[in-house]
Amino acid sequence: MFERSWPDVTVNPTDALTRCAWVNADPLYIAYHDEEWGRPLRDDRKLFELLMLEGMQAGLSWYTILKKRESFREAFDGFDPMKIVEYGPDKVEELLQNPGIIRNRLKVQGVITNARVYLDIVKEHGGFADYLWSFVDGTPVVNQWERIDQVPASTPLSDAMSKALKKKGMKFVGTTIIYAFMQASGMVNDHTLNCFCRSGN
Numbered sequence: 017m018f019e020r021s022w023p024d025v026t027v028n029p030t031d032a033l034t035r036c037a038w039v040n041a042d043p044l045y046i047a048y049h050d051e052e053w054g055r056p057l058r059d060d061r062k063l064f065e066l067l068m069l070e071g072m073q074a075g076l077s078w079y080t081i082l083k084k085r086e087s088f089r090e091a092f093d094g095f096d097p098m099k100i101v102e103y104g105p106d107k108v109e110e111l112l113q114n115p116g117i118i119r120n121r122l123k124v125q126g127v128i129t130n131a132r133v134y135l136d137i138v139k140e141h142g143g144f145a146d147y148l149w150s151f152v153d154g155t156p157v158v159n160q161w162e163r164i165d166q167v168p169a170s171t172p173l174s175d176a177m178s179k180a181l182k183k184k185g186m187k188f189v190g191t192t193i194i195y196a197f198m199q200a201s202g203m204v205n206d207h208t209l210n211c212f213c214r215s216g217n
Contacts, residue, residue: 033212037164040079048082054213056156056202060144063201064134065095068127070197071188072118078196087116092127100131126187133185149203151177158205167206170195 039049057063069088073081081088091114093099103111108128112119134144141147151173161167174195181189198204207213 034210035213036206036208036211042079044082045079050213053200054202054205054207057200058145058149060138061095061097063145063148064097064131065089066201067189067197068092068095068130070193070200071126071130072120072123073196074123074188074190074193076118081118084117087114091117097131097134100128101135103128123188130186130188133181137184148177148201151180152198152203156202156205161206161208162210164208167208168195171204173204174198 035046035049039045057066069081069085070078072088089095091111108121108124111117111124112121137147138144157173159167170191174191177198178189178191178194181194195204199206205214
């Protein structure tokens, strides 16, 4: 089973703010935690990108993916599903030679498959965001975790979304990947209670 992988924790010596314990000292990672993680994301394309990157993370750490995010965006045409569904064998081979991304054939082909499913969902439900957010009734689930070791790897909600997306044909959408996606997209607020990001939440 895929396990959520956190980086080694180090202290940012120039910042007195208290953050979730998984944040390391890299300014890139700090900015991601402070400005993106756990904030409600309701843009179809951005949600698709995030879900694809979470799938790419399987077996790796999110920190690894985050450092490659711009390369992923360039390689996959800004994660435009309309363009991705047109990828053929030559494009797949090109991607597999790209050192800026995760060169895993199953994951690359999974993005292409998932782009087709994305378009089906948009056609059927009117929007990708509307469909995904329906699993939490359109409102973030705000948890009350005091420590990182209390945060679950999956929940019944992620089980349900995972099952539904798999049924529609998506790849790399197991329940642990989906829960990480729900946390990152703000469908679930799992900032620990001591984190400054909980202010005003």
